[in-house]
Amino acid sequence: MPSHLDDHHALRNWQTRLASQKARHWRDELPISTEIAADWAERPALLRALEIVARHARADSTITPWLTVPWLLKSMKITHAALPCLTIGDKALRLAPRDTQPIIVRNLRAFADRAEEGLVRLQALEDNRLRAADAVRDAHRPGKLATLLSLMQFMPVASPRLVAETLDLTISGAGKLLARAADLDLVVEVSGRQAWRTYVARDLALSFGFVQRSVGRPLAPPKYSANLEPVLQAFDREMAELDAKLASLGRAGCVHFPGA
Structure with missing residues (x-):
């Protein structure tokens, strides 16, 4: 996969591979030498992974070796x-420099930084889920508000046209639904001067600087409580139905975690 091409199918194919439950081993999949050192099993797991990534990167000058890293870590049971x-x-x-320590340290730090950022994103998804359930519970005639907020968990950037196509609404109805979610401070409009309105999940709007963080201690998300459970169960059902619908439309849904 050359890095200078803009193939709109590439992201979808990558997401599909990440979500695949098919068992694969790097020795069978990667076009590289599978010879390993005698002390291979005693080396730290991440160092072994970095060595495989380096071999792959030297054999393939495209961005494919970088995109393969998440799957490689799973294949190596890391x-x-x-x-x-x-x-x-x-x-x-x-x-293949003589002194590889700076490269190794830099990439180990990169793994740590990305893992920490992933945990932040994961917590944001759960916070959004609780806020959505809280808003739907208190809303007068919520309509398809829960369905929209479930969709935003899969597609945190949405337009009236996208919502209309996915939820079988008119563009006008989808626009009103998004505006209602924005009024509840669950999504943020980031259209600027564009003709079409665009909305993003609030945590992403903060991360990308579309809105300013409020001064002082940030508002805590609603805490889980028993009276939220029926709404959360309905919200999760909406997400499961949307996952199946998006898959039938050829759009990437969520990645399923074993045991989750």
Whole structure:
């Protein structure tokens, strides 16, 4: 996969591979030498993974070796699932310098940074889920508000046209539904001067600077309580139905985690 092409199918294919439950082993999949050192099993797992990434990067000059990292970590049983946040890329891995310690340290730090960021994103998803359930519970005639907020868990950037196509609404109805979610401070409009309105999940709007963080201690998300359970169960059913619908439409749904 060359890095200078803009293939709109590439992201979808990558997400499909990440979500695949098919058992694969790197020795069978990667076009590289499978010879290993005698002390291979005694080496730290992440160092073994970095060596495989480096071999792959030297054999393939495209971005494919970087995109393969999440799957490789799962194949080597370092992670339980292919985590897209652990995608790394370092051109220095294509080289074979005498002093590899700076390269190794830099990439180990990259793994740690991306893992921490992934945990932040995961917590944001759960916070959004609780806020959505709280808003739906208190809303007068919520209509398809829960369905919209479930969709935003899969597609955190949405437009009236996208929502209309996915939820079988008119564009006008989808626009009103998104505006209602924005009024509840669950999504943020980031259209600017564009003709079409665009909305993003609030945590992403904060991360990308579309809105300013409020001064002082941030508002805590609603805490889980028993009276939220019926709404959360309905919300999760909506997400499961949307996952199946998006898959039938050829759009990437969520990545299923074993045991989750």
